Amino acid sequence: MSAYEDLMAFQRRTEALAQVAGRLGWDQETVMPRGAAEQRGEEMAAMEGILHARRTDPRIADWLARAEAVDEEAEAQLRLIRRSYERATKVPGRLAEEIARVTSVAQGIWADARAKDDVAAFLPTLDTVVRLRREEAAALAGGGDLYDALIDDYEPEATADTIGAVFDRMRPRLVALREAVMGAAHQPRALSGHFGHDGQMRLARDLAKTFGYDFTRGRLDLAVHPFSSxxxxxxxxxxxxxETDPFNCIYSTIHEVGHACYELGIDGDYLLTPLGGGVSMGVHESQSRIYENQLGRSRAFTGWLGAEMTDRFGDLGLGDADAFHGAVNRVAPGFIRTEADEVHYNLHIMMRFDLERDLIRGSLGVADLEEAWNARFLSDFGVAVDRPSHGMLQDVHWSIGLFGYFPTYALGNVYAGCLHQALRAAVPDLDAHLAQGQTEAAVEWLRENVQRFGGLRGPRDTIRHACGFEPDEGPLLDYLDAKFAEIYRL
Structure with a gap:
């Protein structure tokens, strides 16, 4: 066997073990008994120890030195393996295991604290998580910016400065749109009523199929914080x-279907290789957000969805399809990021980006985080946080050490805006399809132009290749302005 073949055989085993570790995480979030938390922490640490040892195996350096790439795919495989090896060898094995152990246990502590609105019960654990991730960032940064080192885990090629510049350009238009919408004479009515658990889950499963989710290679379960794995x-x-808010279930499901369809849509030849996963979390979010928003919340699709919900749940009390579309897209300065409308969502992300950057850089202490969160939320949204589960305890991310992850949500929206513009040009009769509850034309375009390539190209190159132009925030902001001007009759 050649050096390249030896390396890829080794890598496939590593990728398979990583999938096993991921399955442990899925189990912990869905069906694991609560009393198993400490043991699961040890199991996760053990798996991370094995994976870290494989990712830093000295043979990888030798194989990389001797391997020859015969085509674009082989070049990309070697690039990603080299990147993983160089990053892994900078992090001590004992630190990688400790982070896995602590964050596994921390997740349960966060969930309990969130349920009880008890910040004090979570702060010591969060302080440990931040300390460990800062130690990891220092090992990776080599004297550079700590937060940039962590961003690189989720969005290669991006930095805090480049992301911050995008956010600085987005914020004025988002704030102006919010002010116009909130001050509009016409305000859509909200949906009200009771929608049973079983009926919502049946609808969720059917919507997953509508958006192309393959249940022979997946499943739908319940979690406190919806996710894809x-x-x-x-x-x-x-x-x-x-049960009083079916849109929560509907759009959480469609969102996660977007993530899962990205993974399921990758070329089967890339299975259990570095190319066999999404290239970045920003690109991943582009899929979940375009499924959820540009497709799922469109006037055409909500026309079909409103009729479908009326058949299943009875009269919705909203009147016509325009009123239902307005209810789906109603703008309000709510506390919860995952329930935020498209106008407010990126403002939630910008706030978290600033706070976690300060935490990792050391200019904000964990003990001061709640006060900083509440002050910033009041400033940005004009509403005082009423309880911690509506504030700093609402998201799971910091408990499991995902610092640098939050900004990729907004980057995903930016990428989705670009993809939506290109999709509309490629499928000019898209609305006619969506009005019939048919997403195949959109889903197939995304699979063909984005999903099937997996990690073949870098994040921005992936979007550029699909769209035919350099990605930027313009298409997203133009889409938002046009959509909400129509809904709010601006």
Whole structure:
């Protein structure tokens, strides 16, 4: 066997073990008994120790030195393996294991604290997580910016400065749109009523199929914080049910289907290789957000969805299809990021980006985080946080150490705006399809132009290749302005 073949055989085993570790995480979020938390922490640490040892195996350096790439795919495989090896060898094995152990246990501590609105019960654990991630960032940064080192885990090629510049350009137009919408004479009515758990879950499963989710290679379960997990031929999704708010379940499901369909849509030849997963979390979010928003919240699709919900749940009390579309897209300065409308969503992300950057850089202490969160939220949204579960305890990310992850949500929206513009040009009769509850034309375009390539290209190159132009925030902001001007009759 050649050096390249030896390396890829080794890598496939590593990728398979990583999928097993991911399945442990899925189990912990969905069906694991609460009393198993400490043991699961040890199990996760053990798996991370094995994976870290493989990712830093000295043979990788030798194989990389001797391997020859015969085509674009082989070049990309070697590039990603080299990047992983160089990053892994900078992090001590004991630190990688400790982070896995602590964040596994921290997740349960956060969930309990969130349920009880008890910030004090979570702060010591969060302080440990921040300390460990800062130590990891210092090892990776080599004297550079700590937060940039962590961003690189989720969005290669991006930095805090480049992301901050995008946010600085977005913020004025988002704020102006929000002010116009909130001050508009016409305000859409909200949906009200009771929508049973079982009925919502049946609808969720049907919507997942509508958006192309393959249940022979996935499953739908419940979780406190909806997520997608897995890759290759096993990509699972979760949702949650609030019986007074079916849109929570509907759009959480569609969002996670976007993530899962990205993984399921990758070329089967890339299975259990570095190319066999999404290239970045920003590109991943572009898929979940375009499924959820530009497709799922469009006037055409909500026309079909409103009729479908009326058939299942009875009269919705909103009147016509325009009123239902307005209810789906109603703008309000709510506390919860995952329930935020498209106008407010990126402002939620910008706030978290600033706070976590300060935490990692050391200019904000964990003990001061709640006060900083509440002050910033009041400044940005004009509403005082009423309880911690509506504030700094609402998101799971910091408990499991995902610092640098939050900004990729907004980058995903930016990428989705670009993809939506290109999709509309490629499929000019898209609305006619969506009005019939048919997403195949959109889903196939995304699979063909984005998903099937997996990690073949860098994040921005992936979007550029799909769209035919350099990605920027313009298409997203233009889409938002046009959409909400129509809904709010501006």
């Amino acid at each position: 897995g890759a290759g031929n096993d990509a699972r999704i979760t949702t949650r049910v609030v």
